[in-house]
Amino acid sequence: MFQYRELGLIQLYQIGVTLVMSVLFWGYFLILDNLVPGFSLMGFSTYLEYFLAITLGFQLSFLSSKQHDIFSVTSGIMESHRFIWPHMVFATAITFMFAFLKRDEAISRLFLFTYIPLTYVVLVVINRYFALNILRRCLHHQSQKLLLIGRPEELPNVESLLSKAKLFGLVTAGMLTEADELPEGIRKLGGPDDLEQVLDTHDIGNIFIIGSPRDRRWLGGWMRLAEARGCRVSMVNDLDVFLQRRLSFFRCDNIDMIELREEPLQNAINRMVKRTFDICFSLVVVVFILPPLILLVWIFQKLQAPGPLFFKQRRSGLHNNPFTIFKFRTMYADQCESSRQVTANDGRVFPAGRWLRKFSLDEFPQFLNVLDGQMSIVGPRPHMPEHDEVFEETMAAYRIRHFVKPGLSGLAQIRGFRGEAMSKDHIVRRVECDIEYIETWSLPLDIRVIWRTLIDVLRPPKSAY
Numbered sequence: 001m002f003q004y005r006e007l008g009l010i011q012l013y014q015i016g017v018t019l020v021m022s023v024l025f026w027g028y029f030l031i032l033d034n035l036v037p038g039f040s041l042m043g044f045s046t047y048l049e050y051f052l053a054i055t056l057g058f059q060l061s062f063l064s065s066k067q068h069d070i071f072s073v074t075s076g077i078m079e080s081h082r083f084i085w086p087h088m089v090f091a092t093a094i095t096f097m098f099a100f101l102k103r104d105e106a107i108s109r110l111f112l113f114t115y116i117p118l119t120y121v122v123l124v125v126i127n128r129y130f131a132l133n134i135l136r137r138c139l140h141h142q143s144q145k146l147l148l149i150g151r152p153e154e155l156p157n158v159e160s161l162l163s164k165a166k167l168f169g170l171v172t173a174g175m176l177t178e179a180d181e182l183p184e185g186i187r188k189l190g191g192p193d194d195l196e197q198v199l200d201t202h203d204i205g206n207i208f209i210i211g212s213p214r215d216r217r218w219l220g221g222w223m224r225l226a227e228a229r230g231c232r233v234s235m236v237n238d239l240d241v242f243l244q245r246r247l248s249f250f251r252c253d254n255i256d257m258i259e260l261r262e263e264p265l266q267n268a269i270n271r272m273v274k275r276t277f278d279i280c281f282s283l284v285v286v287v288f289i290l291p292p293l294i295l296l297v298w299i300f301q302k303l304q305a306p307g308p309l310f311f312k313q314r315r316s317g318l319h320n321n322p323f324t325i326f327k328f329r330t331m332y333a334d335q336c337e338s339s340r341q342v343t344a345n346d347g348r349v350f351p352a353g354r355w356l357r358k359f360s361l362d363e364f365p366q367f368l369n370v371l372d373g374q375m376s377i378v379g380p381r382p383h384m385p386e387h388d389e390v391f392e393e394t395m396a397a398y399r400i401r402h403f404v405k406p407g408l409s410g411l412a413q414i415r416g417f418r419g420e421a422m423s424k425d426h427i428v429r430r431v432e433c434d435i436e437y438i439e440t441w442s443l444p445l446d447i448r449v450i451w452r453t454l455i456d457v458l459r460p461p462k463s464a465y
Contacts, residue, residue, distance in 0.1 A: 057091030144205030300352035307333025315382035326365035379407025380434035
């Protein structure tokens with residue numbers, strides 16, 4: 001009952017916006033053409049093309065935003081502005097692109113330059129003051145009673161849904177619960193066993209089950225009673241609460257399935273986009289930045305700590321497969337084989353090496369690992385296999401971070417969880433950031449991480465040593 005009533009309101013909103021834009025366009029056209037002295041708009045068919053461009057541009061932007069929350073239509077002037085503005089900008093861009101391609105001299109630029117801001121202002125005002133009231137009237141005749149079943153402590157989790165229920169014409173009649181005290185405004189009609197009696201006496205049209213009952217066998221009985229009395233039933237899926245983790249729900253081959261998390265990089269196109277970006281970015285660094293940096297580091301090492309230019313070490317990569325990582329050597333040549341993490345004021349690091357580490361310049365050879373496909377620019381930082389064994393004892397989900405290629409930087413690093421892992425909480429927070437990255441990857445997110453990392457390189461945090 002919630003899904004299709006909300007979808008219907010959103011579609012009604014789209015129709016309403018189209019009507020408003022149509023009335024404004026042709027009304028404004030007639031006013032300028034007939035009532036303004038010395039002003040004439042020629043060519044109805046030309047203006048029809050521009051009307052279609054503006055209207056379709058707005059609707060395409062609206063649909064591409066995957067708008068599903070009817071309450072986002074309005075809640076204040078600034079909220080209405082933020083809702084309308086991107087759609088209006090997109091529609092304007094489409095319109096002027098159309099005008100540029102046509103090189104049309106017949107269309108009045110004055111008309112377009114005044115109609116578009118006028119439409120923006122009118123839509124913001126309508127969204128703020130009229131939209132929800134009009135939508136409420138559309139469902140006023142569908143008013144029905146809503147019965148809640150569950151525990152009062154679950155009510156805050158469904159507060160927004162209950163607010164929508166009022167918009168949808170659903171009036172809360174009361175609640176069936178084993179608890180004695182309920183929030184103000186909600187009446188107790190009995191316990192879970194009293195459903196049949198309540199349905200017979202209160203003309204209930206909809207049942208909303210909030211949370212799984214103490215005895216899940218009750219669910220089957222409730223469903224049978226609801227169908228026998230002609231009631232619609234909605235139920236909160238609290239499996240993620242039961243399992244204490246976010247879940248991904250989807251259909252495959254007409255089978256409802258659940259996975260423990262979203263993984264955008266399981267999409268081959270997404271992996272291709274990420275890999276292409278990695279290669280293009282890394283090539284620029286390897287060709288233009290790495291050569292002079294190699295010369296500078298070689299000079300520092302020659303003066304203060306002679307030995308190999310690069311430090312090579314085994315790290316855990318994609319699917320926990322080991323690979324050799326490259327870094328500029330920042331320790332004395334006879335002290336850099338230990339697996340012990342570098343600490344503040346570590347005596348193994350030569351003076352210029354501290355400066356290289358502080359500004360993360362020692363990490364630049366890893367762009368070679370990126371070009372070779374062993375790493376990505378953004379991803380969970382790779383650890384040594386022996387450190388992985390220690391860290392996974394701290395957090396059960398630790399190995400999830402190996403679902404993607406390790407990176408030069410990541411969410412954990414830009415949020416301050418970089419360098420030495422000094423506590424159990426530090427490790428947990430770092431892994432949580434890595435898992436969040438895996439579940440929410442996008443190219444804009446990679447770009448944001450890179451930008452924040454560049455800022456940290458120029459202004460190193462205290463954890464950089």
